[in-house]
Amino acid sequence: MCQHASPPTPAAEHHCACQQQAGPHPGKRVPAAPELILPEVPFPSLRVIEALGEHGLRQLVAQHHALLRQSAIGHLFAQDAAQFAQLVERVADFVVEACGGAAQYTPAHGHTCMRTRHFPFTIDEAAREVWLTLLWQALADCAAPAAVREEYWAWMEPFSLRMINRRTTKAQPARWGYAEMAARHA
Ligand code: HEM
Secondary structure, three states, X not given: OOOOOOOOOHHHOOOOOOOOOOOOOOOOOOOOOOOOOOOOOOOOOHXXXXXXXXXXXXXXXXXXXXXXXXXXXXXXXXXXXHHHHHHHHHHHHHHHHHOOOOOOHHHHHOOOOHHHHHOOOOOOHHHHHHHHHHHHHHXXXXXXXXXXXXXXXXXXXXXXXXXXXXXOOOOOOOOOOHHHHHHHOO
């Protein structure tokens, strides 16, 4: 669990219907508020695959998922080794295709609505934090060049917000900016 999560901005506060007021309030109106803000997701330029190659991207995905398997959210993933290996392959196919490499995911699995594909798995804010923390570690383990790391992170950090399908906090999930992460791990 991240100990350094940024506090939510006031604009991102979630208002619950009670508004801290006891007793009946006939005619009260509770302002509309978004349950989950989903920011823009900038997919990477060709620079990422040019720098890492398809092989490097596959290694990154494999390392990330090897770490996930051993983590506090390891139970979310296929426990059987062969099924887990197939999952890693599917994620790598998706990542390579999304980065501009060979198209192997879409022809085999169809439309890539990742949010929908994650609905069968219970993913809350804390699970996202584990997932992102281990992505940061995998990027370091794979010695990805800093510029590539920043671009990949700028894609995955907002993208991961879209996988949250179970809220366990009222505040908007913390944003994990690249500069803040880099300073924290300097
Ligand atoms: C599949 C968790 C974010 C790409 C999965 C599965 C889980 C999971 C549990 C299914 C595992 C299985 O079938 O054994 C998470 C969590 C995330 C996250 C906790 C963080 C919030 C992402 C992001 C991407 C992604 C940002 C974008 C690249 C995929 C892909 C699959 C997958 C491509 C395979 C989908 C398929 O079956 O075709 N993820 N995920 N995930 N995830 Fe994620």
